[in-house]
Amino acid sequence: MTALVWYRNDLRARDHQGLSAALGSGQPVRAVYLLSPGQWDRHQVAPIRRWYVLSSLRELGETLGKLGIPLDIVPCETFDEAPEVLATYCRSHQIKALYCTREYPLNELRRDRAVADALRPLGVTLQGYDDAVVVPPRALKTGQGTPYTVFTPYRRRWDACLAEAPPTMPAPPKRPAGAAPVAFDVGVLDKHERLLDLPDTLTRLWQPGEKAARQQLQHFVSDRLGHYRRDRDFPALPGTSLLSTALSAGTISPLRCVVLARASLAEGGKTGADKEGAHKEGVSTWLSEIAWRDFYRQIMANFPHLAWGAPFRPETGFVQWSRDEALFQAWCEGRTGYPLVDAAMRQLNSTGWMHNRLRMVSAMFLSKNLFIDWRWGESYFMQQLMDGDFAANNGGWQWSASTGTDAAPYFRVFSPVRQSERFDPDGTFIRSQVPELRDLPGKQIHQPWKSPLLAAAYPAPIVPLDGVRERVTAAFKAAKQIHDAAGASS
Numbered sequence: 001m002t003a004l005v006w007y008r009n010d011l012r013a014r015d016h017q018g019l020s021a022a023l024g025s026g027q028p029v030r031a032v033y034l035l036s037p038g039q040w041d042r043h044q045v046a047p048i049r050r051w052y053v054l055s056s057l058r059e060l061g062e063t064l065g066k067l068g069i070p071l072d073i074v075p076c077e078t079f080d081e082a083p084e085v086l087a088t089y090c091r092s093h094q095i096k097a098l099y100c101t102r103e104y105p106l107n108e109l110r111r112d113r114a115v116a117d118a119l120r121p122l123g124v125t126l127q128g129y130d131d132a133v134v135v136p137p138r139a140l141k142t143g144q145g146t147p148y149t150v151f152t153p154y155r156r157r158w159d160a161c162l163a164e165a166p167p168t169m170p171a172p173p174k175r176p177a178g179a180a181p182v183a184f185d186v187g188v189l190d191k192h193e194r195l196l197d198l199p200d201t202l203t204r205l206w207q208p209g210e211k212a213a214r215q216q217l218q219h220f221v222s223d224r225l226g227h228y229r230r231d232r233d234f235p236a237l238p239g240t241s242l243l244s245t246a247l248s249a250g251t252i253s254p255l256r257c258v259v260l261a262r263a264s265l266a267e268g269g270k271t272g273a274d275k276e277g278a279h280k281e282g283v284s285t286w287l288s289e290i291a292w293r294d295f296y297r298q299i300m301a302n303f304p305h306l307a308w309g310a311p312f313r314p315e316t317g318f319v320q321w322s323r324d325e326a327l328f329q330a331w332c333e334g335r336t337g338y339p340l341v342d343a344a345m346r347q348l349n350s351t352g353w354m355h356n357r358l359r360m361v362s363a364m365f366l367s368k369n370l371f372i373d374w375r376w377g378e379s380y381f382m383q384q385l386m387d388g389d390f391a392a393n394n395g396g397w398q399w400s401a402s403t404g405t406d407a408a409p410y411f412r413v414f415s416p417v418r419q420s421e422r423f424d425p426d427g428t429f430i431r432s433q434v435p436e437l438r439d440l441p442g443k444q445i446h447q448p449w450k451s452p453l454l455a456a457a458y459p460a461p462i463v464p465l466d467g468v469r470e471r472v473t474a475a476f477k478a479a480k481q482i483h484d485a486a487g488a489s490s
């Protein structure tokens, strides 16, 4: 009999409970990855993310091969076929136990239920582990026994959890006695990578795989974490970890992030003049971001209707969003006439990644200034982002559009000019992304329409800035009235 590890968005060998359990079972171990380009299409997975996954699988196959574990890449067009494909695989390899890392979005939950149903008659047990998060989604409840829907109290409980049971790093997996290394066949990965046909100029920007992710974390913790709180909001600075893709594809575990960040507290950190204080603040602020990641995953797990495109706050389902395709297109292409928004969108389009401050600015601009349906933006981000992750993306978009879990209501509107002046004060980031504005001196970069030097190639603002708050407030009030009236008459 053989144990099987079913890999999904957990493309690593270290700190992987499913793999450890399979190795600990004393049975020979195999691993499988279902390659599902049709499902990637359905989920609008960006080409650069597909590349990251394929390249990371290549490394994983080699790593597992050294442990004596063959990794099979098995075609499975969509999730619908997964039960049949896995049942056939289990039959032909005498599998009796399947181990995996749990996933929480609705389609993934349904897939896993269907797989369990298909494998039960074959006598195959399915064992899942919550390695994609630090704290499992249903572990924390409010005093009323309901899921948390506000971040601050959630974070307090999350911290208490870590304090009660401080996480530690599991030992790296070892090749079982008697198992010989096996070769990994990269043929199918090569074929799919060729189909993507991405330019080297794009893929050269990124390092896929578990080893690179671990190194990046190490580097971030020892060199940058001490400045994280100070630098993280400035897109011109290398202030954040850039680990979101690794975390979402699972080439690094959130557990490792937490353990290393907390361990660095003991050393006091090596960065910064005010070493200890700054480092402590950096760790706490960065752990908050990891907690936000868990928070949105538990929201996704506890409120599965979000997967149907529904807003978290039902009354906001009645907001009459604009469907202006020309304005949407200008936003997508970074031609809004607002330099920070345009620089953000061009960063996304040219690199597959966008800085968090800019995600908030550009999402807020689409949903508040252009008043375009946030789901259009959510979907565009998924099609471009290398770290595209349903829970975090949906959470970020609903936060920006004021339809989400956040306690603050719809009055939150960012001014793209004010954000630009605060977070890219000398325009370094804007100039790096928007060549038409490169020669505009000093502060003129934030409002180029006021400058006599404005290059003709750069557009005038596509919408005015005034009256946004009033229009948004009125539209949300109207939506609430429709919602309340519908409730009263039903």
Ligand SMILES: Cc1cc2nc3c(=O)[nH]c(=O)nc-3n(C[C@H](O)[C@H](O)[C@H](O)COP(=O)(O)OP(=O)(O)OC[C@H]3O[C@@H](n4cnc5c(N)ncnc54)[C@H](O)[C@@H]3O)c2cc1C
Pocket: 232, 240, 241, 242, 243, 244, 245, 247, 248, 289, 290, 292, 293, 294, 296, 354, 355, 356, 357, 359, 360, 363, 381, 385, 387, 388, 389, 390, 392, 393, 394, 395, 396, 397, 400
């Ligand atoms: C509109 C919008 C869309 C977003 N879409 C995604 C997405 O598809 N995938 C994604 O991973 N993140 C998304 N985020 C969250 C955040 O912008 C990115 O995680 C972050 O920019 C990644 O950069 P980093 O790895 O350097 O982050 P760091 O600042 O180093 O943070 C460390 C890690 O914490 C997590 N994290 C940080 N901020 C958040 C957050 N607000 N919500 C959830 N997790 C967070 C990420 O895993 C990140 O890698 C979105 C945010 C917004 C506002």
